[in-house]
Amino acid sequence: MSIFRRSRGGPDRVTVQEAAAHSGHGRTAEGGGETVLLDVREPYEWQASHAPGAVHLALSALAAGAGLPTQAQARPLIVICRSGNRSRQAAELLVARGSRAVDVIGGMRDWAGAGLPVVDARGANGTVA
Numbered sequence: 001m002s003i004f005r006r007s008r009g010g011p012d013r014v015t016v017q018e019a020a021a022h023s024g025h026g027r028t029a030e031g032g033g034e035t036v037l038l039d040v041r042e043p044y045e046w047q048a049s050h051a052p053g054a055v056h057l058a059l060s061a062l063a064a065g066a067g068l069p070t071q072a073q074a075r076p077l078i079v080i081c082r083s084g085n086r087s088r089q090a091a092e093l094l095v096a097r098g099s100r101a102v103d104v105i106g107g108m109r110d111w112a113g114a115g116l117p118v119v120d121a122r123g124a125n126g127t128v129a
Contacts, residue, residue, distance in 0.1 A: 011091035049126030077101040
């Protein structure tokens, strides 16, 4: 089942479990090869903690017109932030620009709370503030 359904009211929202499964972090990865987990937090937040293999582009840069990083271009996007607010905004911007994007309910807080992997900029265990 695809998580990219394109609802009329904007991008869909997914749980951290759905995000993990579709981005290759879950026990039953359902699309980790093509789907990108896009973290839209600020650089200091990204350096402190992020999901392994995620791609970073701060919402502030995206809103200012920055393009997607190469590894995220023309691929379905699962957008994540700390709590789900910025990722919702980013997903809306991305969908308006023609991308397939969903955002993660509860963000990195729920991701870490579910026991999913979190690393810092050096690859050590990260902490979500």
